Amino acid sequence: MSPTDVAARAAAGAGTAQRSVVTTGAWHRIPLTAPGVFRVRPLPREATASYVQRLADTYQLTLPQLLDGSGITTLTGHGTPPTAELILTPGAARRFAVLARTPLPQLTCALPHLPLSDTAHDTEAAANWKRLDAGQQPVRACTLCTRHRSQNATDTAWIHPPPHQLVCPRHHQAAPDPRLTSTVRTRDVPELAATHHAHQRLLRHPRAVTAWITARAITTRWYDHQQHLTHRWHTRLNQLRATNPHMTTTGSASPALLARDLITYPETVTLARALTTLPSRRHHDTDDSLALIAHQLGLPRLAGNANDPLRVFLTHTRH
């Protein structure tokens, strides 16, 4: 059977009937360079293993069956997101792009770990599983966005979102930590979706990235040392726990730690914005700046001691 026959047979079906046409048996007869039958859009910054798995789900194949059927050899190991990533050789990435019916440059744009190869001579088509350190692991993507992009095949995907995409404002879900195997529902904490929009506005400022990194370091320290905003953050944690019982049952990590970035998110964005708009130090002393920032955070004052990270930053670091 030629690939054209497979495509025609698949196209002749509709909905669920369409899927059943491509059985594992038919799949193995497709020549290696044949384009796939289905097209599944990658999520922005999706883990390669996650996208390959979603494509396999669409064909109702296992991930090894899908790779094997497209002539990609799995050389080392076995794994699953978020603790492991599937690394394709450039030759395998080219084959995979054909299978996925998506141009390779477009695919490498979406999948940060997929290699972009411009040499047609690199023909080795292999895949290797690589274990990822905690700091490099992807997090669960919004289940409803994933279902939409997967044509309802699955609600599970793993992504490496940038900081300004912590929350899906449309579906009120977030995944602040790779150890959370389900997303956190945030509808009962509406300030998180509002913060998402404030964060997008912050990005227009030329110093947004630096301000964000500084602000996050400061709010993280305040959170860990229970300073300034403890009551507000504790209330938010309880709200999240009430609607997300799975946070309490995830391994050994505490909900307070798993949800830290989410709990501090509103104040981190407010602080980052304040840092981008402060008058220059020459015209403003540290106490005036602290009073201004306290006001923006909705606090009566920010009296912190000499070691307070915000005071240290305003006194010594800012130019």
Ligand SMILES: [Zn+2]
């Ligand atoms: Zn969503």
